[in-house]
Amino acid sequence: xxxxxxxxxxxxxxxxxxxxxxxxxxxxxxxxxxxxxxxxxxxxxxxxxxxxxxxxxxxxxxxxxxxxxxxxxxxxxxxxxxxxxxxxxxxxxxxxxxxxxxxxxxxxxxxxxxxxxxxxxxxxxxxxxxxxxxxxxxxxxxxxxxxxxxxxxxxxxxxxxxxxxxxxxxxxxxxxxxxxxxxxxxxxxxxxxxxxxxxxxxxxxxxxxxxxxxxxxxxxxxxxxxxxxxxxxxxxxxxxxxxx
Numbered sequence: 001x002x003x004x005x006x007x008x009x010x011x012x013x014x015x016x017x018x019x020x021x022x023x024x025x026x027x028x029x030x031x032x033x034x035x036x037x038x039x040x041x042x043x044x045x046x047x048x049x050x051x052x053x054x055x056x057x058x059x060x061x062x063x064x065x066x067x068x069x070x071x072x073x074x075x076x077x078x079x080x081x082x083x084x085x086x087x088x089x090x091x092x093x094x095x096x097x098x099x100x101x102x103x104x105x106x107x108x109x110x111x112x113x114x115x116x117x118x119x120x121x122x123x124x125x126x127x128x129x130x131x132x133x134x135x136x137x138x139x140x141x142x143x144x145x146x147x148x149x150x151x152x153x154x155x156x157x158x159x160x161x162x163x164x165x166x167x168x169x170x171x172x173x174x175x176x177x178x179x180x181x182x183x184x185x186x187x188x189x190x191x192x193x194x195x196x197x198x199x200x201x202x203x204x205x206x207x208x209x210x211x212x213x214x215x216x217x218x219x220x221x222x223x224x225x226x227x228x229x230x231x232x233x234x235x236x237x238x239x240x241x242x243x244x
Contacts, residue, residue, distance in 0.1 A: 009097025031059040061143035068147030106140030127207035145231035152238040171197035196227035
């Protein structure tokens with residue numbers, strides 16, 4: 001692993017994103033618009049305070065998953081990855097560079113979304129604002145890691161987008177966002193217990209109900225971070241030079 005290669009990869013991706021205004025709008029603007037829409041669809045502050053924090057984590061995860069998987073696949077189909085991997089660098093260098101670049105954009109995304117939600121939309125939290133920011137950033141990074149991993153199994157950009165409903169939406173349904181996990185059938189609860197999104201939703205629910213850092217919240221944060229690292233390692237193991 002080379003820090004120089006990782007940073008060079010991150011700079012290249014950030015330079016490309018800086019000139020791609022549509023992708024930047026998707027990353028930064030769309031989650032904010034979704035939160036605004038959610039606030040006025042619910043039309044009740046107490047309902048928004050209940051569901052807003054949980055969806056504040058889900059929206060960035062979904063957006064970063066789509067952007068990352070499509071961007072990585074585009075580089076593979078164009079031959080960019082093949083050219084890069086002829087150089088003396090490792091797969092993990094490349095993936096960490098991608099993760100760092102998209103992590104920086106995720107930080108901007110989280111700052112914008114959290115500011116709008118806590119000020120204009122009046123989201124009320126019992127927990128720390130900084131904990132909310134950290135959780136939302138972890139959610140975006142998890143979306144980046146999962147996008148990098150799943151892009152290895154797609155051959156076209158359309159297939160990469162198809163992984164979102166196949167890979168993310170079942171997690172949304174089983175995460176306890178609509179029905180508490182302890183009210184699900186035993187089999188569904190077992191499945192939900194191994195899905196990272198379940199712990200993200202659980203952490204956001206803890207944040208809305210407790211003012212301090214609880215043991216459950218700490219455990220959920222650790223699981224989300226661990227799943228992010230695991231997805232990056234799996235992405236490095238499955239990364240291909242190009243799409244056949």
